[in-house]
Amino acid sequence: MTQQQASANRPILEVKNLVTAFDTRHGTFTAVDDVSLELVPGETLCLVGESGSGKSVLSRSILQLVDRPGRIVSGEILLHEAHPDPKQDTTTELDLAKLEPRSGIIRNIRGRDIGMIFQEPMSSLSPVHTIGSQISESLKLHEGLNKKQARERVIEMLRRVEIPNPERAIDQYPFEFSGGMRQRAMIAMALVCNPKVLIADEPTTALDVTIQAEILDLLEELKTQNNMAILFITHDMGVVAEIADKVAVMRYGKLVENGNVKDVFANPQHDYTKSLLQAAHQTQLPSTERLAMREERPLGDPILEAKSLRKEFYGKTGLLGMKKTTLVAVDDANFTLREGESLGIVGESGSGKTTLARCIQRVLSVNSGELHYTDRSGASTEITQLDDKQLQPTWRDMRTVFQDPFASLNPRMTVSQIIGECLLLNGMHSKADRRARILELLDLVGLPSSAMERFPHAFSGGQRQRISIARAIAPNPRIVIADEATSALDVSIRIQIMDLLLDLQKQLNLSYIFISHDVGLVRFFCDRVLVMYKGQIVESGDSEQVCTKPNHEYTQALLSAVPIADPTQRGQQKRVRYQQ
Amino acid sequence: MYAYILRRIAWSIPFLFAASFLAFTIIQSPPGDYVESYAAKLEADGRQVDEARLRSLRDRFGLDEPFLAQYWKWISGIAKGDFGLSFQWQQPVSELIGDRMILSVILATSTLLFTWAIALPIGIYSAVKQYSWGDYFFSIIGFIGLATPNFLVALILMYVGVVHFGTNVTGLFSAEYVNASWSWDKFVDLVKHLIIPVVIIGTSATASLIRIMRANLLDELYKPYVTTARAKGLSEFKTIMKYPVRIALNPFASTIAWVFPQIISGSTVVAVVLSLPTVDPLMLDALLTQDMYLAGAFILLLSVMSIIGMIVSDIVLAMIDPRIRYR
Numbered sequence: 001m002t003q004q005q006a007s008a009n010r011p012i013l014e015v016k017n018l019v020t021a022f023d024t025r026h027g028t029f030t031a032v033d034d035v036s037l038e039l040v041p042g043e044t045l046c047l048v049g050e051s052g053s054g055k056s057v058l059s060r061s062i063l064q065l066v067d068r069p070g071r072i073v074s075g076e077i078l079l080h081e082a083h084p085d086p087k088q089d090t091t092t093e094l095d096l097a098k099l100e101p102r103s104g105i106i107r108n109i110r111g112r113d114i115g116m117i118f119q120e121p122m123s124s125l126s127p128v129h130t131i132g133s134q135i136s137e138s139l140k141l142h143e144g145l146n147k148k149q150a151r152e153r154v155i156e157m158l159r160r161v162e163i164p165n166p167e168r169a170i171d172q173y174p175f176e177f178s179g180g181m182r183q184r185a186m187i188a189m190a191l192v193c194n195p196k197v198l199i200a201d202e203p204t205t206a207l208d209v210t211i212q213a214e215i216l217d218l219l220e221e222l223k224t225q226n227n228m229a230i231l232f233i234t235h236d237m238g239v240v241a242e243i244a245d246k247v248a249v250m251r252y253g254k255l256v257e258n259g260n261v262k263d264v265f266a267n268p269q270h271d272y273t274k275s276l277l278q279a280a281h282q283t284q285l286p287s288t289e290r291l292a293m294r295e296e297r298p299l300g301d302p303i304l305e306a307k308s309l310r311k312e313f314y315g316k317t318g319l320l321g322m323k324k325t326t327l328v329a330v331d332d333a334n335f336t337l338r339e340g341e342s343l344g345i346v347g348e349s350g351s352g353k354t355t356l357a358r359c360i361q362r363v364l365s366v367n368s369g370e371l372h373y374t375d376r377s378g379a380s381t382e383i384t385q386l387d388d389k390q391l392q393p394t395w396r397d398m399r400t401v402f403q404d405p406f407a408s409l410n411p412r413m414t415v416s417q418i419i420g421e422c423l424l425l426n427g428m429h430s431k432a433d434r435r436a437r438i439l440e441l442l443d444l445v446g447l448p449s450s451a452m453e454r455f456p457h458a459f460s461g462g463q464r465q466r467i468s469i470a471r472a473i474a475p476n477p478r479i480v481i482a483d484e485a486t487s488a489l490d491v492s493i494r495i496q497i498m499d500l501l502l503d504l505q506k507q508l509n510l511s512y513i514f515i516s517h518d519v520g521l522v523r524f525f526c527d528r529v530l531v532m533y534k535g536q537i538v539e540s541g542d543s544e545q546v547c548t549k550p551n552h553e554y555t556q557a558l559l560s561a562v563p564i565a566d567p568t569q570r571g572q573q574k575r576v577r578y579q580q
Numbered sequence: 581m582y583a584y585i586l587r588r589i590a591w592s593i594p595f596l597f598a599a600s601f602l603a604f605t606i607i608q609s610p611p612g613d614y615v616e617s618y619a620a621k622l623e624a625d626g627r628q629v630d631e632a633r634l635r636s637l638r639d640r641f642g643l644d645e646p647f648l649a650q651y652w653k654w655i656s657g658i659a660k661g662d663f664g665l666s667f668q669w670q671q672p673v674s675e676l677i678g679d680r681m682i683l684s685v686i687l688a689t690s691t692l693l694f695t696w697a698i699a700l701p702i703g704i705y706s707a708v709k710q711y712s713w714g715d716y717f718f719s720i721i722g723f724i725g726l727a728t729p730n731f732l733v734a735l736i737l738m739y740v741g742v743v744h745f746g747t748n749v750t751g752l753f754s755a756e757y758v759n760a761s762w763s764w765d766k767f768v769d770l771v772k773h774l775i776i777p778v779v780i781i782g783t784s785a786t787a788s789l790i791r792i793m794r795a796n797l798l799d800e801l802y803k804p805y806v807t808t809a810r811a812k813g814l815s816e817f818k819t820i821m822k823y824p825v826r827i828a829l830n831p832f833a834s835t836i837a838w839v840f841p842q843i844i845s846g847s848t849v850v851a852v853v854l855s856l857p858t859v860d861p862l863m864l865d866a867l868l869t870q871d872m873y874l875a876g877a878f879i880l881l882l883s884v885m886s887i888i889g890m891i892v893s894d895i896v897l898a899m900i901d902p903r904i905r906y907r
Contacts, residue, residue: 065810067802102816110813124804126823128830128901138812173902189812 011038011080012229013062013114013197018075018097020054020061031057031070033253039197039229044220046244046261047233048276050490051461054253055233059199062231063110064101072097081196082113112142115190119202121182125174131158132170135189142193157188161218179349180211184218191222198223199231204239208348208517213561213575216243235491237280238520238563241265242570249273261567279491280565283520286544289502290342290525299527300339302374303478303511304360309333309369309384311352311359329355331535333369337479340505342512344526344543346519348558352535353515357481360513361398362391373397376478396426399472403484405464409456415442416452419471426475441470444507445500462493466500473504481513486521498525519562523547531555533578554578581898581905588894592887599883600658604651607876613643617870618667654876664873666866673877677859681843683752684858688843690774691782696832699786703793704825707801710794718790725787734780734853741776750855752777777854781847796831800824833897840889841882 020032031054039045049055060066062077077096084094084105099106110116118124126134135157136150145153151170158166161184174182183203190198200219204212220243223230234240240247240261247264249257249272256270268274311330329352337343345353358364360371366384373394374380383394402408409418419441420434428434439449445466456464465485472480482501486494498521504510516522522529522543529546531539531554539552550556557578564573615637619629637643642650657664663673706715738750751758752773757766800806801824809819848860855861859878866874898905 060807063811065807067807107813107815110811112813116808116811118804118808120804124808126805126809126827127903128827129823137809137814141813175903186808189808 009040011040013039013080013231014076014078015058015062016076016078018058018061018077019073020057020066020070021073023069023071030073031253032061034075035250035253035255037231037248037255037258039231041196041229042223042227043245044223044230044232044243045246045248046240047231047248047250048235048237048240049250050235050492052252053250055250056201058250059116059201059231059233062096062199063114063116064096064099064106065110065116066101079109079113079197082109084108108142111138111190111195112193113195114197114199115193115195116199117183117186117190117201117203120206121179121186122174124186125182127173127175130171130173131177131185135170135185135192138189138193153192154188157192158185160222161185161188161191163188178211179207180214183207183211183215187215187218187222191226191228194226195228196226197229197231199233201233202235203232205234205236209519209563210348210557210561210578212239213563216563219243236563237276237491237565241565241567242563244567249276265565265567275492277565279495282495283491283498283518283524284565285524287498287502287524289499289506290527293502293506294527297340297509299341300509302336302338304337304374305370305372306333306335306360307370307372309356309359309371310367311355311364312367328535330359330366333359333530333537335530335537335540337511337513339478339511340509341528342505342514342526344522344529345513345515345532346517346522346529346558347532348517350534351532353532354483355535356532357400357483357513357515361400361481362386362394396475397477398479398481399475399477400481400483401465401468401472401485404488405461405468406456406488408468409464411456414453414455415447415467418456418467419474422471422474437474438470441474444473444504445470460493461489462497465489465493465497469497469500469504473508473510476508477510479511479513481515483515484517485514487516487518494521501525519547519559531558584898584905585895588891592891595887596884599887600655600880601651603876603879603883604654606879607870607872608647608650610870613870613872615643615667654873658877658880663877666871666874668866668869668871668874673874676862676874677877677881680857680859680862683856684843684860686770687752687774687777687781687856687858688839688846690778691785691846692839694778695782695785695789698782699789700793700829703790704797704820706790706794707797707828708820710798715794722787722790725783726791728783730780730784730847731849731853733783734777734850737776737780738854752856752858777847777850777856780850780854792831793828796828797824800828830897830901833900834893836893836896837886837889840885840892844878844882844885 015035015037018032018035019030022029022031033054035054035058037045037047037058047055047058057066057070061072064072066072075097079094079096081091082094083089083091085108094105094109096106096109125131132151132154135154136145136147139145139150139153140147154170155166158169163169163181163184169177169181169185174185177185186203198219203219204215207215216239219230219232222228232239232243244261247257247259247261248255249264249270251272257264257268257273259269264273265277268277309330310328310332313327313329315325315327331352333356335343345356347353355364359366362371362383369384371383372380373383375393375397381394383391386394413421416435416438419438423434423437428437438452442449442451447463447466447470451459451463451467456467459467468485480501485501486497489497501512502525505512512525514522514526526543528541529543530537531546531550531552533554539546539550539555546555547559550559553576557576560573560576615634618637619634622629642653645653654664661674663677665671666673666676669676702718706718709715752770753766754769754773757769760766801820803824806819806824809823810816814822844859845863846860847856847858848864850856851858851860852864862874863878865871866878
């Protein structure tokens with residue numbers, strides 16, 4: 001017992017003063033700058049940072065997996081108890097930083113002593129090889145097992161990661177699995193050779209919260225079983241509070257904070273850590289700005305009413321493709337949006353929230369139901385049966401901000417062209433007028449007038465989303481649909497964009513339809529919320545009430561899966577699983 | 581999988597009929613028919629035109645019957661393996677094409693194998709070592725190959741062959757083997773004669789294939805699943821060959837579709853220049869002289885080959901890419 005404790009406290013992997021740099025045409029860019037870390041068996045170290053902070057490069061440096069032109073410049077990566085020779089069971093201490101990326105020794109370490117899992121389970125698995133073939137590879141490589149032995153071990157491993165029916169799953173392809181199952185297969189692949197160290201690079205970021213909660217539980221369980229050291233990279237303070245033993249915070253390639261999780265959350269030292277924690281706490285409560293705004297100006301009359309909206313998609317199956325299948329993406333949706341109100345639609349991937357939004361905007365036609373839109377003059381129109389031409393005035397009043405700020409702006413158009421195009425389409429023919437309006441819009445969204453003649457690539461993600469917002473509000477709309485508009489952004493930027501949206505609501509009396517998978521954001525931003533599950537609105541109501549005292553079992557399950565950014569509350573919340 | 585194959589084949593049947601009808605329409609559409617051009621040719625030669633003979637020719641080929649009746653006569657004959665008679669050669673079309681078809685298939689298959697054997701390894705090398713000296717070298721060679729017309733290469737190689745090596749590079753057989761029955765020596769002779777046409781016909785295809793393979797592989801090389809494979813400890817060679825190369829090869833299955841019609845029309849110019857006894861020159865001739873049944877057989881064969889090629893490439897694609905199989 002005492003011996004085990006002693007070895008438990010001794011680190012298995014030590015990173016000392018690591019520097020990883022990329023040689024570019026504009027000089028050397030130091031992605032990881034003098035970082036030191038320790039990984040201890042049976043402990044999870046969470047590495048936190050925003051995009052570009054160097055956390056992924058650090059994790060890849062450990063296995064010498066940094067793509068060129070990146071290279072380790074200096075520092076040590078000491079792995080204790082390494083197996084440099086696959087044929088012998090002897091272990092030594094090894095400095096991984098000194099090894100060549102293609103050397104045989106580092107290849108023996110990869111997958112055997114150190115396993116790694118990645119963010120996107122779909123693209124991180126080969127689409128044309130079976131799950132079994134991809135997992136058994138490491139066993140054949142590192143333990144010299146034959147086909148039959150490897151197959152048995154893979155089935156056993158799939159069972160350990162709780163993939164149902166492993167004998168069948170082993171011969172299936174990744175695209176036949178759901179996102180959560182794929183990530184389980186990925187974990188099985190990383191752990192099949194029982195490595196002492198697991199590096200997990202944002203393994204739950206692409207997953208729904210309920211799936212995330214299950215994957216986190218699984219990792220915790222496997223950590224205890226194998227007495228494994230985990231380096232868990234994330235940007236989500238909630239996840240950190242849920243699983244970390246220790247926390248390290250990175251910014252601009254440097255380590256700014258490193259310590260015990262409870263200490264860091266209770267008493268953060270660095271300003272950056274403080275701001276991250278503040279952002280995390282802020283988005284778990286309703287926005288004070290919003291509440292103040294509602295005090296000052298109560299919500300107006302209903303401007304959009306949906307009655308029994310239904311949308312079906314069709315597929316073809318069977319011999320000759322004659323058989324039709326029907327998928328009900330939106331089933332009997334009823335809601336009302338009032339002037340100046342923020343209505344949230346929350347749900348997991350595939351719940352139909354985006355389809356509902358597209359039906360509301362009438363980008364998609366609907367199968368049945370009614371949509372009544374009341375315009376500025378107070379005239380109400382039923383818009384489900386209108387054709388494209390008749391929809392023009394409605395489209396002017398109803399605009400969208402999309403999720404991906406990198407894909408939703410044409411890279412070959414300048415900012416003034418992007419915004420000007422939609423002004424021109426709405427009948428603003430004078431060049432001088434358009435210019436004046438674009439300047440006004442840029443000012444509204446907090447961008448300098450110099451942004452006008454620049455291309456989207458010159459801007460960061462947050463700035464691009466500001467351009468998208470400027471484009472959306474250009475024709476002076478009344479309703480803005482924000483479809484996961486803040487999901488692709490870093491936490492600190494996310495808060496800025498949400499504040500900007502609230503600010504615009506105050507100035508322009510906009511109504512928002514805010515689509516999100518993040519319940520916390522909905523509580524922060526929305527007055528009322530619709531919870532969607534498999535195409536149906538299972539619960540709707542005041543956002544405070546839904547987020548604190550949910551009625552429907554699915555909402556309860558969803559809320560119980562959301563990690564809370566407070567390590568002292570860990571394990572106190574009872575998780576509910578929803579089974580229909 | 582079987583349902584998929586069955587579905588593909590079932591769908592191709594109406595297409596085959598449509599293609600045959602279109603082929604017949606095309607050969608019927610130019611003004612005049614074979615008998616008229618035959619008469620004009622006789623007149624031009626200054627010979628007497630025997631009206632009675634022309635009459636009997638028209639009757640025999642049913643040229644005065646309505647369009648649909650002619651089509652029906654033609655297509656029902658084909659179903660029994662009778663492609664009709666070539667006016668010009670006065671031989672059954674099936675016999676005329678049959679001999680040359682085998683050589684065409686041999687030529688097309690050798691060209692395909694040559695192209696793939698050269699282009700795929702170079703494409704992989706160029707992608708993995710992007711912007712290296714080797715990559716630039718092969719790119720330059722490739723662009724030259726793409727830009728040079730086939731017949732020019734053929735003429736140059738013929739010149740070099742005859743003047744510098746004194747060898748006969750035209751045809752597919754040496755004189756003594758042309759009418760000989762098949763033997764090992766005849767086969768060796770054929771292989772020797774194949775080399776130059778294969779190189780000529782294959783050059784531009786090789787060049788474009790190198791570019792396609794390079795581009796395909798560059799798209800795949802930096803995908804996350806490649807990093808996953810490296811993180812498992814696979815060697816660099818195995819990582820690249822098992823994962824990105826395997827996926828980059830998938831689009832090539834689709835190219836099988838256009839290899840099939842090329843058996844018939846892929847090397848017409850080169851075949852004429854090198855006087856190869858393949859079907860290509862025969863087709864050109866048939867089209868020029870309005871030899872109706874011969875031309876019709878070629879157009880029909882081309883369409884059938886395209887459709888078969890499409891089915892084969894769809895099935896191959898389904899075999900190598902599970903995402904299509906399980907659609």
